[in-house]
Amino acid sequence: MKIAAAKDIMTTGVVSVSSETPLFDAAKVLRDHDFSGVPVVDEKGVLVGILTDYDLVTKGSALHLPTLQKLLHTLPLHGEEDTQELKKIKSLVVRDVMNTDPLTLAPDTALQEVVETFRAHHRVNPIPIVDTARRVVGIIARYDLIKIFDKALLRSSAEGWAEDAFELLQKDYVFASNIAEEKMASAMQYIQTFADAVKSSADAILITDVDAKIVYVNPAWERLNGYILQEVYGKNPSVLKSGKTSSDVYRGMWEALQRGESFVSDEVVNRRKDGTEYREEISISPMRRDGVILFYVAVIRDITKRKEVDRAKNEFISLTAHQLSTPLTVIGWNTDALLRERMGALTEEQKGYLAQIYESSKGMEELVDMFLNIGRLESGNFALRRESLQLADIVENVLRNYAISLKQKRIEIVKQFSQGVPLVVTDARGVRIIVQNLLSNAIKYTPAGGRVTLVLKAEEGKIYFSVADTGYGIPAAEQKQVFIKFFRSPSVTTMVPEGTGLGLYLVKMIAERIGVTIHFTSKEQEGTTFVVTFSV
Numbered sequence: 173m174k175i176a177a178a179k180d181i182m183t184t185g186v187v188s189v190s191s192e193t194p195l196f197d198a199a200k201v202l203r204d205h206d207f208s209g210v211p212v213v214d215e216k217g218v219l220v221g222i223l224t225d226y227d228l229v230t231k232g233s234a235l236h237l238p239t240l241q242k243l244l245h246t247l248p249l250h251g252e253e254d255t256q257e258l259k260k261i262k263s264l265v266v267r268d269v270m271n272t273d274p275l276t277l278a279p280d281t282a283l284q285e286v287v288e289t290f291r292a293h294h295r296v297n298p299i300p301i302v303d304t305a306r307r308v309v310g311i312i313a314r315y316d317l318i319k320i321f322d323k324a325l326l327r328s329s330a331e332g333w334a335e336d337a338f339e340l341l342q343k344d345y346v347f348a349s350n351i352a353e354e355k356m357a358s359a360m361q362y363i364q365t366f367a368d369a370v371k372s373s374a375d376a377i378l379i380t381d382v383d384a385k386i387v388y389v390n391p392a393w394e395r396l397n398g399y400i401l402q403e404v405y406g407k408n409p410s411v412l413k414s415g416k417t418s419s420d421v422y423r424g425m426w427e428a429l430q431r432g433e434s435f436v437s438d439e440v441v442n443r444r445k446d447g448t449e450y451r452e453e454i455s456i457s458p459m460r461r462d463g464v465i466l467f468y469v470a471v472i473r474d475i476t477k478r479k480e481v482d483r484a485k486n487e488f489i490s491l492t493a494h495q496l497s498t499p500l501t502v503i504g505w506n507t508d509a510l511l512r513e514r515m516g517a518l519t520e521e522q523k524g525y526l527a528q529i530y531e532s533s534k535g536m537e538e539l540v541d542m543f544l545n546i547g548r549l550e551s552g553n554f555a556l557r558r559e560s561l562q563l564a565d566i567v568e569n570v571l572r573n574y575a576i577s578l579k580q581k582r583i584e585i586v587k588q589f590s591q592g593v594p595l596v597v598t599d600a601r602g603v604r605i606i607v608q609n610l611l612s613n614a615i616k617y618t619p620a621g622g623r624v625t626l627v628l629k630a631e632e633g634k635i636y637f638s639v640a641d642t643g644y645g646i647p648a649a650e651q652k653q654v655f656i657k658f659f660r661s662p663s664v665t666t667m668v669p670e671g672t673g674l675g676l677y678l679v680k681m682i683a684e685r686i687g688v689t690i691h692f693t694s695k696e697q698e699g700t701t702f703v704v705t706f707s708v
């Protein structure tokens with residue numbers, strides 16, 4: 173088959189609409205035929221405009237996307253759906269939103285020019301082909317360009333795709349009539365190497381054109397989803413939608429791609445051909461040539477197992493923590509009773525040993541509590557109780573637990589509590605954990621002889637609680653990381669070896685859960701100030 177001009181690849185027998193067609197019916201035409209645009213003609217078949225899916229969602233004040241989607245889904249409309257907005261839309265006709273000055277091409281336009289036109293106007297799709305009297309004799313969609321290679325070269329096999337794309341991109345090779353055979357062969361070999369790499373990748377790879385139509389999937393993708401390339405070729409990747417992915421993820425994806433950026437997410441739940449579901453991590457990047465986006469390449473990884481392992485791991489930790497909690501309490505109580513000499517007098521040496529046991533068991537209890545709380549927060553089981561709280565009382569109460577370490581480290585506590593700070597209504601357990609961790613850090617990361625200042629004040633409808641220390645500070649480069657799970661600054665771990673790096677992670681999660689904000693400022697060798705803001 174010889175392909176030389178627009179007329180050799182155009183679709184004849186064009187479906188068209190008139191400028192008086194209700195927009196509504198025109199939208200149905202687009203949807204039923206899966207067209208991205210339809211020519212608008214007068215009674216003589218002369219082109220007067222074009223209506224694209226793009227026009228439907230961007231032009232005409234009444235047509236806003238969610239309404240349109242609803243409309244397309246419920247066609248034909250039922251009486252009760254006729255809201256004010258829908259009535260307005262129903263009265264619109266094609267003329268109201270169509271583009272009256274569409275790009276057109278003549279039947280004899282050389283194929284090379286057709287390709288150039290699509291490249292130069294990447295928003296345009298499709299292009300009507302008109303004769304000298306401007307009568308529509310055919311239409312070409314961008315997609316037809318890919319299809320010609322389908323026909324002319326290998327059918328949509330994996331290698332076929334690579335060659336299609338290659339031919340499209342390397343217009344000089346494709347359209348120059350005198351291609352040197354060996355030049356072509358070496359270029360083909362080059363592209364074949366890439367095609368092989370993509371094909372043998374263990375990660376699933378999917379490539380779409382700019383209209384989000386699938387042009388290629390690799391064998392790993394086929395194995396993951398249960399579809400073969402031929403079944404999804406030309407379709408939108410939404411065939412995999414499970415309905416369980418938050419629309420925020422798709423919005424984020426769409427916005428990033430619109431800006432020409434890459435997109436990465438691990439929040440997507442897909443449905444396979446057999447109906448089963450899996451969770452994927454997906455990264456999509458635009459593939460450009462001469463600054464124009466030609467394809468989108470998506471690399472997909474099935475992370476269902478990883479998520480399952482994470483869940484099992486968390487469950488294990490929380491189960492273990494539960495089991496440890498009871499014996500630890502028993503150890504704590506009984507050593508306390510022994511220390512108080514309830515079971516008889518003790519020597520100083522015995523008391524010393526018991527005190528050590530007591531201290532260690534308290535440390536372990538705290539750790540177990542931390543694991544339990546993290547488990548609860550991560551699984552969404554951290555129940556909140558709303559109570560009216562006097563923050564000063566909570567702070568005083570927590571402070572009492574640190575009396576010994578404050579004395580040992582000769583750290584001075586300065587309290588600046590304003591009078592008349594109103595009560596806050598929130599969860600006491602959560603606030604306690606926050607105060608306790610901030611205070612514990614301030615003491616832990618301040619050398620002996622330092623000072624910790626606690627401020628409590630109300631201003632402009634907000635209550636501020638701050639903990640300022642004169643300690644080691646957090647290096648600027650690490651400040652972004654302190655709330656990350658298990659993060660501990662390498663600069664302090666030698667001075668303060670004990671710690672899990674879970675404290676601030678827990679603090680952050682609780683803060684989000686109970687609706688308070690936490691900020692901090694810090695300077696190395698000068699100190700750190702954490703501020704908790706409550707709204708009343």
Ligand code: ATP
Binds near residue numbers: 673699
């Ligand atoms: P844990 O609280 O689980 O015992 P941790 O104190 O190391 O361990 P976080 O409370 O999460 O963990 O703190 C994370 C890291 O942030 C600390 O290891 C430390 O490097 C830094 N950091 C936190 N608070 C301060 C502070 N007041 N001064 C200096 N560095 C701090």
Ligand code: MG
Binds near residue numbers: 671675
């Ligand atoms: Mg800590």
